[in-house]
Amino acid sequence: GSFDGPTASRIASGVTNTTPPDDSARASLAPPPAGGELQTISLGHRHLLLQSSYIKATERVYALVVYTGNETKCGMNKKPAPKKWAKIDRAVSRYSMIIFTCQILCALGFGLWGCFRNFAIADEDWYLAMNLGEHVSGADASWIAIVIYPLRFFLLTSVMIPISFKFVVDMSKAYMALVLEWDLSMWDDERGEGMRVKDSSIVEDLAQIDYVLSDKTGTLTQNVMALKALAANGDNLDALPLEALDPNQNTS
Incomplete structure (x- = not known):
């Protein structure tokens, strides 16, 4: 066409x-x-x-x-997915911020007080020959001293948050994870292996759980349902073993 x-x-x-x-x-x-x-x-x-x-x-x-x-x-x-933090990690971070704030306030307060106190001592007791300017002469000497003194007190108070604290916490998490993996009561005979800890931060929250709310899915029941009790016509009957139930027998 x-x-x-x-x-x-x-x-x-x-x-x-x-x-x-x-x-x-x-x-x-x-x-x-x-x-x-x-x-x-x-x-x-x-x-x-x-x-x-x-x-x-x-x-x-x-x-x-x-x-x-x-x-x-x-x-x-x-x-973005929210970051998963254990309750203890959140508490440690909050306490660390509070301690760090106190450390800054202490360093500034004691540093400035010590600096001006030494200025007064240097003026009154001239024979001590105090070098407040850290080998710097002139008008800049006082400003350098005001900066250096708080830094010195900050270094003195640095032990308020120990450097080894994070290392000790991580080692404790690793040890608790190994203890759970070594627990023979969590051994699965069908798979031939025990439990595997994939997140060590969750281990810390296990001891702080008060209630467990769950549905009837196979997460906890492993898709195995067992008859525990039976109520018929207002009468509560105890559960019978599955072998004792006859499917060909009529019950009323």
């Missing part, structure tokens, strides 16, 4: 006018109005297909890809 004339196949084309990528699921897509034979179609949230969505029971679909990758609605609404 001939492809000339009004029956010839034509490639459809269009222009999409949309807003920049954002996290709003109600963004509208609308091409600009134009004259001639162009057709204007408005697209809104009813025509929006979010990422990871599926369309079923639909014979034909005309798709228009506007946002891809991290510019999609789901990509724009993604949030």
Whole structure:
């Protein structure tokens, strides 16, 4: 057949006018109005297909890809995963900040007090020949002393937060993890191995758990359900062993 004339196949084309990528699921897509034979179609949230969505029971679909990758609605609404900190780690960090603040205040207070006190002693007892300027003469000597004295007190109070504290904490975590892995009561005969500690920070929180809230999934039950009790017509019956139950016997 001939492809000339009004029956010839034509490639459809269009222009999409949309807003920049954002996290709003109600963004509208609308091409600009134009004259001639162009057709204007408005697209809104009813025509929006979010990422990871599926369309079923639909014979034909005309798709228009506007946002891809991290510019999609789901990509724009993604949030970074929160950092998992043990309760003890949070407490240690909080106490360390409090101690460090006290250390700074002590260093500034005692350093400035000692500096001005030595200035007064140097003026009264001139025969001591105190070199407050750290071998610097002139007007800059007093300013250098004001800076050096608090630094000296800061070094003297640095033992308030011992450097070996973090090392001792990490070694304690590693030891507790090894003790759990060596526990024979957690040995699995089917797999032929014991438990594996994947995060040593969780070990510290085990002793601080007061309540465990869980559903009936296989996480704790291992998908094995056992009959414990039976209530029928207001009567509570004790559970019978599975071997004692006869499936062919009718009970009333």
